Amino acid sequence: xxxxxxxxxxxxxxxxxxxxxxxxxxxxxxxxxxxxxxxxxxxxxxxxxxxxxxxxxxxxxxxxxxxxxxxxxxxxxxxxxxxxxxxxxxxxxxxxxxxxxxxxxxxxxxxxxxxxxxxxxxxxxxxxxxxxxxxxxxxxxxxxxxxxxxxxxxxxxxxxxxxxxxxxxxxxxxxxxxxxxxxxxxxxxxxxxxxxxxxxxxxxxxxxxxxxxxxxxxxxxxxxxxxxxxxxxxxxxxxxxxxxxxxxxxxxxxxxxxxxxxxxxxxxxxxxxxxxxxxxxxxxxxxxxxxxxxxxxxxxxxxxxxxxxxxxxxxxxxxxxxxxxxxxxxxxxxxxxxxxxxxxxxxxxxxxxxxxxxxxxxxxxxxxxxxxxxxxxxxxxxxxxxxxxxxxxxxxxxxxxxxxxxxxxxxxxxxxxxxxxxxxxxxxxxxxxxxxxxxxxxxxxxx
Amino acid sequence: xxxxxxxxxxxxxxxxxxxxxxxxxxxxxxxxxxxxxxxxxxxxxxxxxxxxxxxxxxxxxxxxxxxxxxxxxxxxxxxxxxxxxxxxxxxxxxxxxxxxxxxxxxxxxxxxxxxxxxxxxxxxxxxxxxxxxxxxxxxxxxxxxxxxxxxxxxxxxxxxxxxxxxxxxxxxxxxxxxxxxxxxxxxxxxxxxxxxxxxxxxxxxxxxxxxxxxxxxxxxxxxxxxxxxxxxxxxxxxxxxxxxxxxxxxxxxxxxxxxxxxxxxxxxxxxxxxxxxxxxxxxxxxxxxxxxxxx
Numbered sequence: 076x077x078x079x080x081x082x083x084x085x086x087x088x089x090x091x092x093x094x095x096x097x098x099x100x101x102x103x104x105x106x107x108x109x110x111x112x113x114x115x116x117x118x119x120x121x122x123x124x125x126x127x128x129x130x131x132x133x134x135x136x137x138x139x140x141x142x143x144x145x146x147x148x149x150x151x152x153x154x155x156x157x158x159x160x161x162x163x164x165x166x167x168x169x170x171x172x173x174x175x176x177x178x179x180x181x182x183x184x185x186x187x188x189x190x191x192x193x194x195x196x197x198x199x200x201x202x203x204x205x206x207x208x209x210x211x212x213x214x215x216x217x218x219x220x221x222x223x224x225x226x227x228x229x230x231x232x233x234x235x236x237x238x239x240x241x242x243x244x245x246x247x248x249x250x251x252x253x254x255x256x257x258x259x260x261x262x263x264x265x266x267x268x269x270x271x272x273x274x275x276x277x278x279x280x281x282x283x284x285x286x287x288x289x290x291x292x293x294x295x296x297x298x299x300x301x302x303x304x305x306x307x308x309x310x311x312x313x314x315x316x317x318x319x320x321x322x323x324x325x326x327x328x329x330x331x332x333x334x335x336x337x338x339x340x341x342x343x344x345x346x347x348x349x350x351x352x353x354x355x356x357x358x359x360x361x362x363x364x365x366x367x368x369x370x371x372x373x374x375x376x377x378x379x380x381x382x383x384x385x386x387x388x389x390x391x392x393x394x395x396x397x398x399x400x401x402x403x404x405x406x407x408x409x410x411x412x413x414x415x416x417x418x419x420x421x422x423x424x425x426x427x428x429x430x431x432x433x434x435x436x437x438x439x440x441x442x443x444x445x446x447x448x449x450x451x452x453x454x455x456x457x458x459x460x461x462x463x464x465x466x467x468x469x470x471x472x473x474x475x476x477x478x479x480x481x482x483x484x485x486x487x488x489x490x491x492x493x494x495x496x497x498x499x500x501x502x503x504x505x506x507x508x509x510x511x512x513x514x515x516x517x518x519x520x521x522x
Numbered sequence: 523x524x525x526x527x528x529x530x531x532x533x534x535x536x537x538x539x540x541x542x543x544x545x546x547x548x549x550x551x552x553x554x555x556x557x558x559x560x561x562x563x564x565x566x567x568x569x570x571x572x573x574x575x576x577x578x579x580x581x582x583x584x585x586x587x588x589x590x591x592x593x594x595x596x597x598x599x600x601x602x603x604x605x606x607x608x609x610x611x612x613x614x615x616x617x618x619x620x621x622x623x624x625x626x627x628x629x630x631x632x633x634x635x636x637x638x639x640x641x642x643x644x645x646x647x648x649x650x651x652x653x654x655x656x657x658x659x660x661x662x663x664x665x666x667x668x669x670x671x672x673x674x675x676x677x678x679x680x681x682x683x684x685x686x687x688x689x690x691x692x693x694x695x696x697x698x699x700x701x702x703x704x705x706x707x708x709x710x711x712x713x714x715x716x717x718x719x720x721x722x723x724x725x726x727x728x729x730x731x732x733x734x735x736x737x738x739x740x741x742x743x744x745x746x747x748x749x750x751x752x753x754x755x756x757x758x759x760x761x762x763x764x765x766x767x768x769x770x771x772x773x774x775x776x777x778x779x780x781x782x783x784x785x786x787x788x789x790x791x792x793x794x795x796x797x798x799x800x801x802x803x804x805x806x807x808x809x810x811x812x813x814x815x816x817x
Contacts, residue, residue, distance in 0.1 A: 368692045371525075384660075386529045386567055386624050387645070429567065431531040431664050432692045478569070478622035478649050480656050493525050508655045512725035515662055519718060 081210070081230060082106055085117065089124055092135055096128040116238050117208055118156055143187035146223075148216040155223070156208050156234065157181035158241045159201045160188065163341055164287045165311065166294075168332055175285075177201065181209075181223065186242040191223040199231040200288065206234040218267065256325065262303030262363070264338065265373040266331025273338060274323045274349070275299040275306075277316055278356055298377075299338065300359040306377050311341035319356055323347040334375025334489035362484060367433040370487050371494060380484040381435075381496075382504055383428035385476045389436065392425050393469035394455045422452050426476055428483065428496075435494035437483050443501050448475045480504040528694065529567035529624055531661040532557060534595035534802075535717045537566070541637045542705045543629045555627040555639060558709040559668035560675075560699030566641065568597055568623040569649060569657035571817060573807035575612055586612040588646075590623060591804035592661075593724050594717045598640040599623055608643035615648060618807050618817040622649045622657070658721050665718050667691075669711050671699045676708070757805075759786055760796050764806060764814050773813030 086102050093102075102124060109120035122132040146153055162179035177193040177200060191212075193199050201207060210230045214221040225231070258272045279297040286292075295310040299322075308324075310316060325347070327340035340346070362380040370376045391404060396418035398410035410416045424439040424447070445451050448471070455468045484500040536557045544562070545553040552564045570592035579585030585602040586609055601608040608625075615621065625641040632638065671691045675681035681703050686696035702709060763782050767774035783793045797814060800806045809815050 384529075384567060384656075386565075427526065429529045431567070431660060432528055432694060434526050434528050474647070477645065477647055478567075478624075478653055480653075480660075491524060504656070505652065506656055506659055508652075508659065508725055511659050512662075512722055515659070515666070515718075516722050516726065516729075518666070519715060519722075 079103075082110075085121060088135065089121055089130075092125050092132075093128050093130045096130060097124075101128075114235075116156065116234055117232075142185045143181070143183045143189045143223075144185055146189070146214050146221045148214060148219075148221050150214045150221070152211050153214060153223075154208070154210040155181075155183065155212065156206070156239060157183050157189075158206050158239045159203050160241075162201055162203050163311065164285075165330075165339075165341075166285065166309075167330070179203070181207075182241045184239050184241065189221065189223050190217070191225060193225040193229075195225075195227045195229075198227055198229050199225050201231070202288075206236060206239045208232045208234050218269070260303040261299065261301045261306050261338075262365070263373070264304075264306055264329050264336040266329055266334060266336055266375075268329040268336075271327050271329065271338075272323060272325045273299075273301075273327055274321065274353075275301040276321045276353055276356060276359055277318055278305065278359060280316055280318045302354055302359070304363045304365075304376070304379065305359065306336055306338055308338040308340070310346075311339065312344075314340075314346040316346070321349045321351060321353045323349060331375065332488070334373070334494075335377055335486055336373065336375065337377075367428070367430050367435050367494070370435070371433045371489075375489050375494070376487045378484070378486055378499075380482060380500075381428075381430070381487075382480065382482050383430040383434070384478060384480050385426045386429040386434065386478075387427035388469070388473045388476060389425040389427065392423060393472045394452075394459055394465040395421050395423050397421050420452060420456055422450075422455060424448075424472060424476065426481075428481060433494075435487060435496055436492075437481070437485070437496045437498050437501070439483075439498045439501055443498055444472070447481075447501055447503070448472055450475075480506075527552060527564040529565045530561045530563045531567060531657070531664040532561050532563065533661055533665060533714075533717050533721060534568075534570075534590075534592050534597045536561070536594075536665065536714055537563070537597065537627075538595050538639060539713075540639055542702065544701055553627075553629075554698075555629060556698050556701050556705065557668075558702055558706045559665065559672050559711070559714055560695060560702040561664075561668060562694055562698030562701070563627045565624070565626055565644075567657075568592065568599075568625070568641065569654045570597065570621065571804040571807075572615060572617045572619050572621045573801060573804060573817070574617055575615065577613075584609060584613060588612055588617075588643075589801075590621060591802055592658075592721075593802075593804055594720050595802050597623070599625065599643050599646070600628070600640055601643040601646065605643050605645075608646045611646050612643075615646075617809070618804075620649050620651060620654050622647055622653060655725060658725055662718050662721050665714060668695065668699070669714060669718075671695055672702070672709055672711055675699050675703050756788060756792070756796055757800060759783075759788065760793065760800065761805065761816065764816055768815060773809045773815035776812045776814065779814060 086099055089102050090099050105124045106120055109115045109123060121135055125132045125135060143155060160180040160182050162177055164175055164177055166173055166175050175196060177196060179191055180188055181191050182188045211228045212223050212225050215224055256270050256272050261275055278300050280295055281297055282293050282295050284291055284293055293313045295316050296308060298305050299308045324340050325345040326343050327338050329336045330339050365379045365381055367381055367383055396405050398405050398413050398416050399419050400413045403410055405416060405418050408415060408418050422441040422444040424444045426437050427434055428437045441452060458468060459465050482502050482504045483496060483498045485496040485498040487494050487496045536559060540555050540557045542556040543553060544556055545551055555563045568590055570590040572588055573591050574589045576587050577584045578587050583603060588599040589596045590599055601612050623643050624645045625643040628640045628642050630638040671686060674689055678685060681700050683696040683700050686699060687693050763779060764774040767778050780790055780793060804817060806814050806816055
């Protein structure tokens with residue numbers, strides 16, 4: 076049953092259309108009657124009341140409950156009456172914590188379909204093949220089309236099956252996939268790609284059990300690779316994947332986290348196990364060299380190697396202190412979350428690496444910082460005690476690193492401030508000047 | 523996403539040949555110098571020989587001007603109170619030495635409409651020869667890539683950013699090349715092939731260079747006329763004169779150099795041209811005004 080507060084916007088809307096032909100009290104009483112005594116849908120009730128007092132129900136169409144085809148790309152509050160065609164649960168990471176969301180496809184009486192996502196399962200959980208009146212949802216643009224989002228303000232009401240008749244011949248689109256299938260190499264994957272066909276060798280595999288509304292499920296995740304790169308994957312159904320086998324995923328999609336692509340495939344995907352010539356797991360575990368500009372085009376990358384010159388050293392490089400609880404960097408022994416703490420010393424480098432066409436921040440942990448600069452944490456602490464200052468260590472780090480060419484390997488993500496790599500390996504780059512110069516010369520002489 | 527401006531790798535001869543500045547409409551949009559080959563420079567990374575440092579400001583508020591030669595031409599580098607780190611380093615550094623400079627491009631148009639171009643240093647530091655060699659390699663590769671992109675664009679009826687990106691060029695370069703094509707019309711790519719060869723010569727000094735056609739091609743017709751003298755030989759003469767006259771190790775006094783050069787058939791104008799060329803190549807520098815010294 077709908078509460079008074081939920082009805083209020085509809086009462087106002089009907090009163091607006093009736094232009095004083097009825098009072099809000101009359102409308103409220105009628106609406107309550109239609110909805111709760113005669114159990115009519117909200118939409119139908121609204122139309123009946125408007126007609127009863129001599130108004131034009133068409134004027135309501137600009138109101139809240141609309142057909143899917145009328146929805147714009149980024150609307151703040153929309154109400155729709157829909158039939159759920161399909162649903163699926165997904166696990167995502169929000170601020171480092173796993174979270175389960177629901178997504179799927181809804182349709183309405185006009186035959187229009189739309190992808191939806193439920194972000195808060197305590198507010199709503201939609202069942203397949205069921206009708207709902209969804210209120211206070213919002214839309215967001217995705218690949219040029221609106222998608223329906225059910226956030227924490229959403230109010231969902233299950234409606235009887237006879238209320239909506241969805242035309243029979245509508246086709247159910249794949250989740251998020253409205254484009255033609257596209258064959259892509261792993262090195263080309265970037266967030267948002269849909270309906271893709273990817274072939275690769277499974278380099279690692281982990282399984283875990285998750286609870287979903289349709290029962291307990293085994294999902295697999297790990298790393299898959301081809302000659303252009305490696306990427307993490309998640310299989311939302313049990314496809315009986317085996318480590319080291321070569322598979323083709325059809326109708327997979329890429330869901331990124333901060334630009335790091337991840338291939339996902341669920342019940343709509345098809346997995347073909349292949350017995351073909353394919354680079355071995357060993358051959359696929361080496362360095363994948365990409366320019367910073369190429370990484371930028373994809374918005375991020377999983378485990379790549381790139382090269383560039385250190386053109387800037389950022390704050391927070393050198394000797395730093397961390398909170399023992401959360402590893403955050405603390406200032407004067409005070410963690411922004413845990414307050415006064417027994418701070419733990421650490422070494423870190425945050426360097427801007429630039430190859431002349433693009434740049435990124437490279438973040439290097441203690442072991443890598445020590446290896447590159449030759450300054451150990453112990454030495455840094457001793458020196459800081461002597462000078463009563465951590466600044467000299469930062470300066471020495473800068474002297475060692477600035478203007479030096481580096482080769483770095485790691486995973487690159489992007490945020491509002493650009494690309495940032497969490498470095499797993501780093502070394503100074505020393506070109507063979509003579510042979511490279513000869514090679515370049517022959518390139519010009521040919522012309 | 524706010525992208526940090528990349529630090530372009532360009533040779534001084536390409537940078538100094540620029541006559542185009544571009545700035546977006548927004549107040550905070552960065553300004554770019556666009557070179558004839560389409561480098562769209564807001565920031566650049568330079569390695570070369572610091573040949574001269576002068577304080578144009580005062581003792582209390584120094585404003586440094588330095589020249590850094592990369593072997594193809596000189597970069598003019600400025601550092602003042604807005605870049606205290608670079609300013610401090612310039613006050614201590616003794617030319618000649620290998621330096622790396624990270625800085626922003628600056629332009630100035632005189633009343634007569636002449637376009638002046640320089641670099642405001644963000645950071646500057648001394649480096650070793652390996653860093654210089656690696657910079658030369660990187661800058662050669664980057665220059666060749668710009669030459670390629672420019673030639674591709676020249677073949678297109680209407681060059682567009684999209685069509686260059688589709689050919690695999692970075693979007694920043696594609697945009698720069700399209701803008702350069704509008705402004706410079708037919709960029710003289712062969713001149714910059716010559717620049718690349720000069721840089722390769724530095725990396726392969728003992729290799730006999732069979733300079734192919736581009737290098738012999740005049741930059742503009744009026745430069746052919748006084749080509750009847752052998753530049754190389756004259757440079758050798760001046761270099762040995764500088765050595766000879768540098769008796770006190772503070773550099774050869776210019777007045778004496780002019781006298782000695784004239785007696786060897788090189789007049790004052792020619793001497794100036796030769797010493798400019800030697801300065802550009804980083805073979806000599808001016809320790810103080812009026813003195814020349816070998817590097």
